[in-house]
Amino acid sequence: MSPRHRPWEEAADFQIGLRPIAVADWLEGGEADPAARKDPLYEHARDLVWAERPGSEAGQAEALAMVEGALGPAPAAPGLPALYAAARRTPDDLCLMEKADGQWRLTALSLSAGGFFTASEAIGKSLGELHGPVTGFADRFLIRVQRVFEGLRPDLVLERRNWTVLNSDRLHTPSSAPIRARIPGIDPRDAGRILHLRVERQTLRRLPATGGALFTIRVWLAPLADLAGEPERLAAFARAWRAATPDLRAYKRFDLYDDLVEAFLRDPQPA
Template identity: 55%
Template sequence: MSHRPWEDGADFAIGLAPIDEARWLEGGEADPALLGVTSFGDLPPLYAAARTVADDLVLVEKTGDHWRVSAISLSAPTFFTAREVLGRSLADIHGPVNGFNDRFLARLVRIFDGLRPGLILQRRNWSVVNSDQPFTPFPAPVRARIGEIAPGDVGRALFTRVERQTVRRLPETGGVLFTIRVWLTPFQALAERPGQLAAFARAWRSAAPGFAAYKGFHLYAELVEAFLRAHGESHSVNGA
């Protein structure tokens, strides 16, 4: 379990940090530099590039004053579809995230405006889901099954879903390539690592209200708390 962003807390944060090019993509890539994609004939460039990597790819380009999604290859969406984001601006896409546009949008635009070629930035976020499938474009079918989960099955039925995201400038066009890689880990794996379970429990119980509401934590609250108590994590945020 190489990615544990809950150890950094539970609130919305841009959290972009520079990484070396060697760490850009994390496995399964035929060509980490995204070169040689012309071997796929007449396929659109982004689609051809997507055939060489395990990450989803999103091309964001500036039109007028707004950065907009101009092309996308999506195989592991977390409750959104390509149709919902294609052609839309960063402000439109992040509108449903409570407080994002007020707190972070201007900073994100500055980052995209100032991103220099050769610099690669990484961030991670996380949620809890009751599905082991990377392809989850719609939340309703997944969440409709929550009531079927018995407390004793939580370790196998619930997963932490981590998105590792990177951004980098495309030097020829000036666009920004946004990559997304999803990692799913069953709760049982957390229980096997007490230190990681304790860190998760702290983040879960201290989650900022806006973050928790957007992620739908209330839907899983009883199951998660029962699991944490069953594995020795009975201390609450309030110390009760």
């Protein structure tokens, strides 16, 4: 699942960064059998990876129809919620946003690659509440994001990308505590192997019949050491890491990894 995208080459600050893409490019694929990864989590850790609110069924069904329109129809096990039936077809996590009480709220989600949050924590939250941890989001971006949701056309697919560094090679990371507790034990000589680039490619589409919006999150992972053999990519990463704004550094907790990343940059050994 090595990243296809390099968002660290584009900005050193948190950006909305939404751009239109072709409908044919909506879902990237790249995982042979997403259900093999997602189904055990849905079965054994459901509160972490799945949640829905009453009344979201029509929006879920439309999201499933949209995914089937892109990937083709496929039989699903009976009794599955429609959004989860859609999510097990694609590597992406799927989030259904619908407007209620004047706010865009998360009404159903399949979250098998969530980064430091869970489905049960996120369900029902508004756009502002979901982005609360992003420093300055309410002042700088909330109104703009709300306008994007309001003006989203049925024939438009929007895409954005972001990135971070973690000492984990797992897609499903619901809690930061066990991951960050391991940081002091990392040998700086192993930083390139243990630290991973975690890239999220996100898309947004209108559900024309029900009026909601489907937000997708595709996570790509690769060891930092993968950059060692490509000097231009390595230099771009080093510039982005060192130029990151205080707000971005605080939100991503880059301070926890500074010494390890700099150790890798001084001696970038391949994996």
